[in-house]
Amino acid sequence: MPLSMIAGLAVSLSFAQAAPVIEVHSDPHCGCCSDWVSHLEEAGFEVDHHRHDGVRTIKIEHGVTPELASCHTALVEGYVIEGHVPAADIQRLLEERPAIAGLAVPGMPHGSPGMETGRVDDYAVLGFTHDARPPAIFSEYLQP
Template identity: 35%
Template sequence: MLRALTLITLLLAGGVTVQAEEALKATLYKNPQCGCCEGYADYLRQNGFEVEVKPTNDLTQISRKAGVPENFQGCHTMFIDGYVVDGHVPVDTVRKLLSERPDIAGVTLPGMPLGSPGMGGEKTAPFEIFAVTKDGKTPALYATE
């Protein structure tokens, strides 16, 4: 009882620092030969995410099983906190997804747009990130960055 009272007193007095935000844990599946996917994982790590990278030759099947239609797939598929994030989705959109918690399967940035996180080149147009539905309907625009 004394320990509990001491802890409560320290917390109320601000004597104990509690880490407000833990690193978000993600699992990223990628083709074994793809280097830009490693670049995307590094980008996420630099932004406070803990990323486990798993090379696979079944990426299309993994994306499809997660609900991402083939013509909306990116070059890697990540799972984070109950959502799928397909392709080079900017971290601001990933954070938006995780904070808003919409009733969708996840988000996708189709293809490999130049200038997107982890990709080389210069960004030539806004990135259109789509919401992946749970019911198999065509993805709708979720965010533009």
């Protein structure tokens, strides 16, 4: 087996063995939030899902502005994850460790994880900070 394959396998196994715990806060009546949680679990994350009516307070406490807001807020290893961010982007965030507060998918775009409705919209995952810098595109999901 080539060395590069062994190294890649080791990284994949280490992620699976030390699955980061994501603390998710969502409204108790939101079905798409549970679907997003399933998406994270399928990607190897351990999820601690809190369903409560205080999600807005969590957003405010962690600097999620109305422009970035979606239906659920998650916390993982010091980062804030807002909305339907794909698991692959969270994995990349945790591997690269950029100097940002977190990632957000504002709103609830169709076709994003947890929002598989048959319709698929273009959307961007934004990296955001808690200072005056505007959010920047972390990744984009564009339809052909």
